[in-house]
Amino acid sequence: xxxxxxxxxxxxxxxxxxxxxxxxxxxxxxxxxxxxxxxxxxxxxxxxxxxxxxxxxxxxxxxxxxxxxxxxxxxxxxxxxxxxxxxxxxxxxxxxxxxxxxxxxxxxxxxxxxxxxxxxxxxxxxxxxxxxxxxxxxxxxxxxxxxxxxxxxxxxxxxxxxxxxxxxxxxxxxxxxxxxxxxxxxxxxxxxxxxxxxxxxxxxxxxxxxxxxxxxxxxxxxxxxxxxxxxxxxxxxxxxxxxxxxxxxxxxxxxxxxxxxxxxxxxxxxxxxxxxxxxxxxxxxxxxxxxxxxxxxxxxxxxxxxxxxxxxxxxxxxxxxxxxxxxxxxxxxxxxxxxxxxxxxxxxxxxxxxxxxxxxxxxxxxxxxxxxxxxxxxx
Amino acid sequence: xxxxxxxxxxxxxxxxxxxxxxxxxxxxxxxxxxxxxxxxxxxxxxxxxxxxxxxxxxxxxxxxxxxxxxxxxxxxxxxxxxxxxxxxxxxxxxxxxxxxxxxxxxxxxxxxxxxxxxxxxxxxxxxxxxxxxxxxxxxxxxxxxxxxxxxxxxxxxxxxxxxxxxxxxxxxxxxxxxxxxxxxxxxxxxxxxxxxxxxxxxxxxxxxxxxxxxxxxxxxxxxxxxxxxxxxxxxxxxxxxxxxxxxxxxxxxxxxxxxxxxxxxxxxxxxxxxxxxxxxxxxxxxxxxxxxxxxxxxxxxxxxxxxxxxxxxxxxxxxxxxxxxxxxxxxxxxxxxxxxxxxxxxxxxxxxxxxxxxxxxxxxxxxxxxxxxxxxxx
Numbered sequence: 001x002x003x004x005x006x007x008x009x010x011x012x013x014x015x016x017x018x019x020x021x022x023x024x025x026x027x028x029x030x031x032x033x034x035x036x037x038x039x040x041x042x043x044x045x046x047x048x049x050x051x052x053x054x055x056x057x058x059x060x061x062x063x064x065x066x067x068x069x070x071x072x073x074x075x076x077x078x079x080x081x082x083x084x085x086x087x088x089x090x091x092x093x094x095x096x097x098x099x100x101x102x103x104x105x106x107x108x109x110x111x112x113x114x115x116x117x118x119x120x121x122x123x124x125x126x127x128x129x130x131x132x133x134x135x136x137x138x139x140x141x142x143x144x145x146x147x148x149x150x151x152x153x154x155x156x157x158x159x160x161x162x163x164x165x166x167x168x169x170x171x172x173x174x175x176x177x178x179x180x181x182x183x184x185x186x187x188x189x190x191x192x193x194x195x196x197x198x199x200x201x202x203x204x205x206x207x208x209x210x211x212x213x214x215x216x217x218x219x220x221x222x223x224x225x226x227x228x229x230x231x232x233x234x235x236x237x238x239x240x241x242x243x244x245x246x247x248x249x250x251x252x253x254x255x256x257x258x259x260x261x262x263x264x265x266x267x268x269x270x271x272x273x274x275x276x277x278x279x280x281x282x283x284x285x286x287x288x289x290x291x292x293x294x295x296x297x298x299x300x301x302x303x304x305x306x307x308x309x310x311x312x313x314x315x316x317x318x319x320x321x322x323x324x325x326x327x328x329x330x331x332x333x334x335x336x337x338x339x340x341x342x343x344x345x346x347x348x349x350x351x352x353x354x355x356x357x358x359x360x361x362x363x364x365x366x367x368x369x370x371x372x373x374x375x376x377x378x379x
Numbered sequence: 380x381x382x383x384x385x386x387x388x389x390x391x392x393x394x395x396x397x398x399x400x401x402x403x404x405x406x407x408x409x410x411x412x413x414x415x416x417x418x419x420x421x422x423x424x425x426x427x428x429x430x431x432x433x434x435x436x437x438x439x440x441x442x443x444x445x446x447x448x449x450x451x452x453x454x455x456x457x458x459x460x461x462x463x464x465x466x467x468x469x470x471x472x473x474x475x476x477x478x479x480x481x482x483x484x485x486x487x488x489x490x491x492x493x494x495x496x497x498x499x500x501x502x503x504x505x506x507x508x509x510x511x512x513x514x515x516x517x518x519x520x521x522x523x524x525x526x527x528x529x530x531x532x533x534x535x536x537x538x539x540x541x542x543x544x545x546x547x548x549x550x551x552x553x554x555x556x557x558x559x560x561x562x563x564x565x566x567x568x569x570x571x572x573x574x575x576x577x578x579x580x581x582x583x584x585x586x587x588x589x590x591x592x593x594x595x596x597x598x599x600x601x602x603x604x605x606x607x608x609x610x611x612x613x614x615x616x617x618x619x620x621x622x623x624x625x626x627x628x629x630x631x632x633x634x635x636x637x638x639x640x641x642x643x644x645x646x647x648x649x650x651x652x653x654x655x656x657x658x659x660x661x662x663x664x665x666x667x668x669x670x671x672x673x674x675x676x677x678x679x680x681x682x683x684x685x686x687x688x689x690x691x692x693x694x695x696x697x698x699x700x701x702x703x704x705x706x707x708x709x710x711x712x713x714x715x716x717x718x719x720x721x722x723x724x725x726x727x728x729x730x731x732x733x734x735x736x737x738x739x740x741x742x743x744x745x746x747x748x749x750x751x752x753x754x755x756x757x
Contacts, residue, residue: 106657107656120647120649122649125671138656202652
């Protein structure tokens, strides 16, 4: 893995909360997520369905549905080279106007996103080429692109890409994502393309603007395994050539092991563990991660039943007290886990977790310390 | 033997073609198979050629050319005379007669006089398509003889040829149908899409307006609006006013349908995808959502045109839409609004089949388009 000083932060998320006020109460879709995406690296986010992965991704693009409330900090470090020096602009994405020009320049231009369903991500009435040229014309400017200061006082507009240039880019991008006969396929409508080809087109759109970050929200879930492998190879290859960071959201541990440098594990909107991919797989700290890893079927091992995580995901309106995972946890400590809410702490160098098994996660309140002591005595 | 060879050959040809077929070529392919719709399209094409583009050429007389023959009966083309069949058609002359019961003058056919019909005959001069000056008409009688006239559908109270006037009137009526549908589409689609996309207060306001419009009885509303058009306005301005009025009253239904389509469309992932690539609301509405509703809207528009024509006709008939001297099917039908007219000059009713065929053709075309554009129909 990379050394600390070479890592160059691109997106820093701090204490992100997203709440939805619905009829039955308030849902904490994301409840305290915090991570850093480094330039050129891949961050994997795993978790069960409904644990807030996709909402986290949308929060980065400031695309939370209107009913949702977002708090916390999301900072985007934009590298711009003007004149002779390179400097870094800090843009607080959570404070931009969700319909404003700044965030619209960032969406697609600096942060692109691809979705789970390639079948429905392309507007059915437009050709593949149109989609790419639309993105290119919105975001690529001849002579580089620049977004101004904090609140956009000095947004610079360079000459846009012309129709022919955009078309050339479209054909070139389709070729790069491995679509055969790109000159012809550029005129194909979505219904004329296969699922894998559509996802390639989506990737081509996303990459056509040279984004700094690609958010891939379960990009291979709807595809079959061989296409999945091709798409992953493609993303890795393009990542190397374009020096792009990837935020890879999935519930597929096999995929994440292949592509991610660092992994964040989420459960019920909370970040429960974070470390490098090797650490997570070799040495998982949180019982939830262990259970997840345990439920991967192994080749060559004969079992009667596939190991599953006991119980159900709790209702978001009726979260258990203490650690939200305790009703399903194999290492549940009665009297402790159901009373104390664990803090997120570094348990080993470079390895963060949220579990009362580790001393660092106990809150510093007198009450919590008292509970900790009583239980230790009882043991 | 030859069949066995040709069948696979044509099949592979069609297969290779089908790969690159766009939506519209598929629509065209399906549309062509619908006989009724094609007939409708052909009838409309004839209407547009005869009325809208080349009315001056097809009409033997101008729309305001008066003659001495007041409310004359139609003089049809005749092919049989006492000598038998003649290839060249002729018309009988008209003779004045006094009806002793009503003490009024009548013009009836005088079978002793015959005027041969000439084609591509010189008549009143005009500008073809408003550009090319010429005086050739499709048919007519000898221009040198002032008594030789051909009135295929009779004349009106000022002795004007009704057939010519119907062609000119068709221009106005067909145009009104088209223009008001364009305005109607513009208002309905835009407001419907905005209402569906933004929801909330915008939606409530737009929807309450459409409800108000649909709850309000249409005829009194139109009568009131029509009465508000100043009497002294020039006829072109009245024409545009009527066009806009027709659209203003009708857009509600379309706005609701577009709203429904956009409402379901905005939840589609491609809208989210477009948003994630930095598309603005305006771009999403106009470039991504509205095109997806277009097949639906096209059909509504085609079916709406006859509606607009009928509405215009009805209003002009009541004297609240277009007024003479503007010639439209509605103002022509106004001639037939007395019992006397129907009793003594039934040819005024020739305007009815004219309207009828136009409406039927539009409906046939619209139905065909709907079947062809529906991706779920087989």
